[in-house]
Amino acid sequence: TKPLLDVKDLKIHFPQRKGVIKKRTTYVKAVDGISFTLNEGETLGLVGESGCGKSTTGRGITRLVPVTDGEVRYEGTDIASLSKSELREHRKNMQMVFQDPYASLNPRLTVEDILAEPLKAHGVKGKAERRKQIEKMMDVVGLNRKFISRYAHEFSGGQRQRIGIARALILNPKLIIADEPVAALDVSIQAQILNLLKDLQEEFGLTYLFISHDLSVVRHLCNRVAVMYLGRMAEVGNTDKIFENPLHPYTQTLLSAIPVSNPRHEKERIILQGDVPSPVDPPKGCAFVGRCPKAHDRCHSDRPKLQKMGEDHYVACHLYD
Ligand code: SF4
Ligand code: MG
Numbered sequence: 001t002k003p004l005l006d007v008k009d010l011k012i013h014f015p016q017r018k019g020v021i022k023k024r025t026t027y028v029k030a031v032d033g034i035s036f037t038l039n040e041g042e043t044l045g046l047v048g049e050s051g052c053g054k055s056t057t058g059r060g061i062t063r064l065v066p067v068t069d070g071e072v073r074y075e076g077t078d079i080a081s082l083s084k085s086e087l088r089e090h091r092k093n094m095q096m097v098f099q100d101p102y103a104s105l106n107p108r109l110t111v112e113d114i115l116a117e118p119l120k121a122h123g124v125k126g127k128a129e130r131r132k133q134i135e136k137m138m139d140v141v142g143l144n145r146k147f148i149s150r151y152a153h154e155f156s157g158g159q160r161q162r163i164g165i166a167r168a169l170i171l172n173p174k175l176i177i178a179d180e181p182v183a184a185l186d187v188s189i190q191a192q193i194l195n196l197l198k199d200l201q202e203e204f205g206l207t208y209l210f211i212s213h214d215l216s217v218v219r220h221l222c223n224r225v226a227v228m229y230l231g232r233m234a235e236v237g238n239t240d241k242i243f244e245n246p247l248h249p250y251t252q253t254l255l256s257a258i259p260v261s262n263p264r265h266e267k268e269r270i271i272l273q274g275d276v277p278s279p280v281d282p283p284k285g286c287a288f289v290g291r292c293p294k295a296h297d298r299c300h301s302d303r304p305k306l307q308k309m310g311e312d313h314y315v316a317c318h319l320y321d
Contacts (some may be wrong), residue, residue, distance in 0.1 A: 010035070014027060028280055094177065181268045
């Protein structure tokens with residue numbers, strides 16, 4: 001397997017406006033030096049609590065937000081260095097599916113309008129040709145063709161997410177970044193959309209970066225997992241390895257909160273003390289130091305690096321130095 005996406009030391013810092021009295025600009029270090037690879041055809045789950053930088057990472061990879069530092073290589077090309085016109089062309093390769101189909105689709109546009117937009121932007125001329133492609137895509141995502149002239153607001157949440165997925169797929173991308181694609185949907189609809197994503201992956205050989213806070217879904221859907229905490233990577237690797245043998249104390253905490261079906265494997269739920277620190281002024285050493293039950297001296301001063309613990313299993317924690 002070769003990496004489709006190779007992210008190295010990615011940083012995304014946002015300037016934060018303080019009062020007029022304070023002239024110095026401070027930065028929100030939303031993503032603060034993360035690295036991971038995504039192999040062709042696989043699904044990598046990007047997990048962590050809200051505010052840990054998962055969504056920002058997805059938006060940085062697609063350059064919806066500017067990258068401060070580091071590399072995002074797609075098939076070897078560094079996306080962070082592309083010019084505007086190169087980027088436009090490149091956008092065909094990677095598309096996003098957003099959490100909230102209510103917010104990400106303009107309710108005053110019809111399905112045809114919504115799906116025609118990317119086609120027009122990428123030079124598919126002629127209404128008839130566009131219509132043909134749109135109808136085909138509606139079949140693919142399970143939307144009845146006769147709804148082509150309906151407005152987005154006339155659809156249910158699940159159907160809207162199907163429109164969102166159709167919009168992402170219509171230019172034949174290889175990589176889909178799905179940011180909590182089912183979190184806003186009724187539980188009864190979630191499985192349908194997840195199954196659709198799985199089927200589409202098989203049909204089109206798609207690669208997914210699947211951003212989620214739902215670890216049960218991630219375990220079910222993802223070959224590999226990347227755990228983020230406060231803009232940094234805590235642990236990355238094969239899903240089964242991480243779920244069976246989490247090494248990072250933060251991963252152990254997250255996993256202890258999932259209900260297990262077999263009570264013999266019931267682990268005690270680890271409750272964290274304190275709050276997630278501010279990404280404006282993160283700890284100097286390990287990001288998790290203030291809440292970690294296993295913190296020791298070094299953790300306060302040295303930032304742990306991601307180190308290899310086994311075949312496709314990496315952790316950033318001084319316990320394993
Ligand atoms: Fe805990 Fe130290 Fe490991 Fe950070 S480096 S997770 S504080 S033990
Ligand atoms: Mg988010």
